Amino acid sequence: MPKYSIPKGFRDFPPEVMILRKKVLSIVEETFKKYGYDPIETPALEHWETLKGKYGEEAENKLLYRFKDPWSNRWYALRYDLTVPLARFLSHHAIPLPFRRYHISRVWRHENPQRGRYREFWQCDVDIVGSPYPEADAEIVNVLSEAIENIGLKNFKIKLNDRRILAGIFEETLSLKNAILAYRVIDKLDRIGFEGVRKELSKTGYPNKVVEKIIETISISGSPEKVLDEIEEMYGKNERVNEGIVHLKEMLDFLKYKDKTSIELSLVRGLDYYTGPIFEYVVEKPKIGSIAGGGRYDNLIEIYTGKHIPSTGGSIGVERVIDAGLELGIFKLSEKTYAKVYVLSLKHDKKTYLYALSVASMLRENGIPTHVDVMRRSEQAQRRYALKKGINIIVYVGPKEVSENKVTIYDRMRNLRKVVALEYMIDTIKEFLKNKDTT
Amino acid sequence: MPKYSIPKGFRDFPPEVMILRKKVLSIVEETFKKYGYDPIETPALEHWETLKGKYGEEAENKLLYRFKDPWSNRWYALRYDLTVPLARFLSHHAIPLPFRRYHISRVWRHENPQRGRYREFWQCDVDIVGSPYPEADAEIVNVLSEAIENIGLKNFKIKLNDRRILAGIFEETLSLKNAILAYRVIDKLDRIGFEGVRKELSKTGYPNKVVEKIIETISISGSPEKVLDEIEEMYGKNERVNEGIVHLKEMLDFLKYKDKTSIELSLVRGLDYYTGPIFEYVVEKPKIGSIAGGGRYDNLIEIYTGKHIPSTGGSIGVERVIDAGLELGIFKLSEKTYAKVYVLSLKHDKKTYLYALSVASMLRENGIPTHVDVMRRSEQAQRRYALKKGINIIVYVGPKEVSENKVTIYDRMRNLRKVVALEYMIDTIKEFLKNKDTT
Numbered sequence: 040m041p042k043y044s045i046p047k048g049f050r051d052f053p054p055e056v057m058i059l060r061k062k063v064l065s066i067v068e069e070t071f072k073k074y075g076y077d078p079i080e081t082p083a084l085e086h087w088e089t090l091k092g093k094y095g096e097e098a099e100n101k102l103l104y105r106f107k108d109p110w111s112n113r114w115y116a117l118r119y120d121l122t123v124p125l126a127r128f129l130s131h132h133a134i135p136l137p138f139r140r141y142h143i144s145r146v147w148r149h150e151n152p153q154r155g156r157y158r159e160f161w162q163c164d165v166d167i168v169g170s171p172y173p174e175a176d177a178e179i180v181n182v183l184s185e186a187i188e189n190i191g192l193k194n195f196k197i198k199l200n201d202r203r204i205l206a207g208i209f210e211e212t213l214s215l216k217n218a219i220l221a222y223r224v225i226d227k228l229d230r231i232g233f234e235g236v237r238k239e240l241s242k243t244g245y246p247n248k249v250v251e252k253i254i255e256t257i258s259i260s261g262s263p264e265k266v267l268d269e270i271e272e273m274y275g276k277n278e279r280v281n282e283g284i285v286h287l288k289e290m291l292d293f294l295k296y297k298d299k300t301s302i303e304l305s306l307v308r309g310l311d312y313y314t315g316p317i318f319e320y321v322v323e324k325p326k327i328g329s330i331a332g333g334g335r336y337d338n339l340i341e342i343y344t345g346k347h348i349p350s351t352g353g354s355i356g357v358e359r360v361i362d363a364g365l366e367l368g369i370f371k372l373s374e375k376t377y378a379k380v381y382v383l384s385l386k387h388d389k390k391t392y393l394y395a396l397s398v399a400s401m402l403r404e405n406g407i408p409t410h411v412d413v414m415r416r417s418e419q420a421q422r423r424y425a426l427k428k429g430i431n432i433i434v435y436v437g438p439k440e441v442s443e444n445k446v447t448i449y450d451r452m453r454n455l456r457k458v459v460a461l462e463y464m465i466d467t468i469k470e471f472l473k474n475k476d477t478t
Numbered sequence: 479m480p481k482y483s484i485p486k487g488f489r490d491f492p493p494e495v496m497i498l499r500k501k502v503l504s505i506v507e508e509t510f511k512k513y514g515y516d517p518i519e520t521p522a523l524e525h526w527e528t529l530k531g532k533y534g535e536e537a538e539n540k541l542l543y544r545f546k547d548p549w550s551n552r553w554y555a556l557r558y559d560l561t562v563p564l565a566r567f568l569s570h571h572a573i574p575l576p577f578r579r580y581h582i583s584r585v586w587r588h589e590n591p592q593r594g595r596y597r598e599f600w601q602c603d604v605d606i607v608g609s610p611y612p613e614a615d616a617e618i619v620n621v622l623s624e625a626i627e628n629i630g631l632k633n634f635k636i637k638l639n640d641r642r643i644l645a646g647i648f649e650e651t652l653s654l655k656n657a658i659l660a661y662r663v664i665d666k667l668d669r670i671g672f673e674g675v676r677k678e679l680s681k682t683g684y685p686n687k688v689v690e691k692i693i694e695t696i697s698i699s700g701s702p703e704k705v706l707d708e709i710e711e712m713y714g715k716n717e718r719v720n721e722g723i724v725h726l727k728e729m730l731d732f733l734k735y736k737d738k739t740s741i742e743l744s745l746v747r748g749l750d751y752y753t754g755p756i757f758e759y760v761v762e763k764p765k766i767g768s769i770a771g772g773g774r775y776d777n778l779i780e781i782y783t784g785k786h787i788p789s790t791g792g793s794i795g796v797e798r799v800i801d802a803g804l805e806l807g808i809f810k811l812s813e814k815t816y817a818k819v820y821v822l823s824l825k826h827d828k829k830t831y832l833y834a835l836s837v838a839s840m841l842r843e844n845g846i847p848t849h850v851d852v853m854r855r856s857e858q859a860q861r862r863y864a865l866k867k868g869i870n871i872i873v874y875v876g877p878k879e880v881s882e883n884k885v886t887i888y889d890r891m892r893n894l895r896k897v898v899a900l901e902y903m904i905d906t907i908k909e910f911l912k913n914k915d916t917t
Contacts, residue, residue, distance in 0.1 A: 041566075041569035041570050041782070041783075042569065042782065042784070043525065043527065043528045043566050043569060043782050044525065045521065045524075045566070045570060046521060046523050046524065046525055046552075046554060047550070049521035049523060050521065051518065051519070051520050051521070051567050051570060051571065052517075052518055052519040052520075053518055053567075053571050053573065054516035054517060054518060054573075054579065057516070057517040057518055057519055058516065058517065060519075061517060072816045072847050073842040073845070073846075073847050073848070074842065074847070074848070075815065075816070075817035075847050075848055075849035075850075076816075077493035077496070077497065077814075077815050077816055077817075078491075078493060078496040078497065078500060079490065079491060079492055079493060079496055080490070080491040080496055080499075081490050081491075082484065082485060082488035082489065082490070082598050083522060083556075083584065083586070083598060084485050084488060084586075084598070085484075085485065086482065086483065086485055088482065089482045104547075105548070106545035106546070107545070108543075109544070110588060111486070113485075115485060117522075127480075127482050127484070128490050128492075130480035130481065130482060131480050131484060131490060132490065132492050134492065134493075135863055135866040135867060136853075137852055137853055137863075139849070140493065145522065147522070149549060159521055159522060159523070167852060169853065170852040170853055172852055172853070172854060174831065174852050175852040178850075178852060292828055292832070293831070293832070293835060343480070343481065343482050344480075345481070375516075376514065376516050377511045377514070377515075377516055378514040378516075389731055392613065392732070393731070393732070396732060400734075403512040403513065406512070407512075408511050408512050408513070408514050409512070409513070409514055410514035410578070411514075411617075413576055413606060413609040413611055413613050413614040413617060414575075414576055414608065414609055414611070415611060424574055424576075427574040428574060
């Protein structure tokens, strides 16, 4: 055991993990940019009062990292998501609406660490600030879908619902007083199943008849048209339900991945601030929970800006996506370094090393990431190092090479050795690298 | 004043700032990668005992964000730099040495906020873990120099010194008991000048003769060869001074930017963990302090790993580099969005909007970042929005375009309007974009 431990639920990312993460995040970012989303960043810390009362009871009492600044005696908290910071941000910056922004950064939640759940994790958020229309919700779902598909997770499904449909049915038609308690139980459906939900609802104190009605309602799911018709028939007279239905129908017109989309009345989502459509992305395999999600939050930004600014957005969970991709074999943790070439100095005098440095410089100037010895090691030790790192091309530099202005290039994968004049080095290595890509 | 303020010394980055920052950071990262450095990431939080005693008294008592986890009752701290986290990281991961790593991420210090100094800021670190040799120090200085030059800050200078030279002169030849106190005063030279240093040293309690000797020593500066000869003559008999001289001489053989390098005995650097060469990058204009710096720390990693692992590294301060570049006119905050094209929907019926979406999709598939209306605004309002955002190409889509399978393309910069069949849209727009780049 190392003497200095890493805080529980926190993680280091060594190079092979970071190289994969950067690849995945750059695909996500490129997708966001193509849709016209622009980056922002906000502080890791916010004043406690900025985050207070936005995420629900559990978040506030258990999950938020909250602490007192010993100098100012003010309470700070580490940010819990990227949506509330966006809302606070908007009260400080005048930006033309609609504002499409992306924000890829870390957040902190004092969760019980488990598979796919950490205390520090990264979110990839996209939001459209300013539009009340279903086409904005559709665009958010489209850009997230495309990002997930571009990453390589083709077998995702989209669950869709609307908070107004839930509110209309539960709070109005069923007259539940504390619908939020029911939502919290329903939110566990994936983990505890219908029987579990039934039991917990009874324990919460709902009468049997109501419990059965809830179970019946959250069992409604399936292809959008079918389900919306069904809901319309059952609850369409309720105004809020109807608003939700109309909004979802228009939204569905503009969805690119409609065949992957189902409406599920059991989808409630945890956060308090949603007001309209809500959605979640799941993969069948592995069983890892949702990999992305989001929804409309028309009233959140007003708290900060004093202006009614309807908004919608969603977020991809980096850790879940990467864990899923690794398990499905879409990603591999095989690349340990960006370096492609190792310049091996056969002698450690000044003259040879200066030649090795000039060789390395040439390679770098040609865009080829290159290592050069800094350990004054033997030839064998340097070769062993290159092997461990997974660097397959070695450029040997010794007194002979120096005096003849040449290099000896060795391609480990094809066990090929070639002595070339310095001026042909780049072309030869580029050819070696190209061939390797095709094997 | 917004109702919810941003914590003092912390900053939001709106899109125009982020777009610039990302550009600068990607240049830095590309340079690091070319030299064979690989990325790691570590948690924002470390256990307090991990950071304790590593940075000196001021950091520990005033600058470290430290707080108690209310759940575990353990003390945490936000990381203060990226070097101590690297050392802790190495006690958890077996990585072949030398380990060249880069780490671009944020750190927190409870500084008094002022120009170029914030409580949350970003560092770009490169380190070589495992090599005791001057060629490793030289490589660090070279990769940092190249990154700074690639960013566009060509007029930097490198100040170089060695902790052993300082220790040899101050602690051994001058027999200062609390040399660290003198270092702290000397560290302020840039701000308070020689007279200020003289006064503060006297106040600290050093006898006049010693103060004059200190002033004389820290006045030594100039081209490396000249200064090293001078020091050798004055203090060369001291073993530590001599070690420093030999190390610096070898290092200088491998420096790419020797003409920009001077040795300055007044360079001490604040952090406690340095043991060998130390260096700082400054620009003459604007007066913004150092933009990068670093040094050798041969004993730090052993504290965490139990193994003697000599290491060297350095860091570029993102905020200083960006502030300097902005002031020098090398950078501009002109780009407000990545979007290049705005698809303007002239009617807000389903048919027209679906056509607009398919047009936007085509553009995106061809790598052109594209906005499409989600506000159901009038033509004029949409044009005003595109103008505000700085999007110069508008693609008009109305009933006429839909029925004829065409688009109307407008290039604001050249006041050019062109109606083209959908199949020629991409080529036309690519041409428009190309021409704009050259104006």
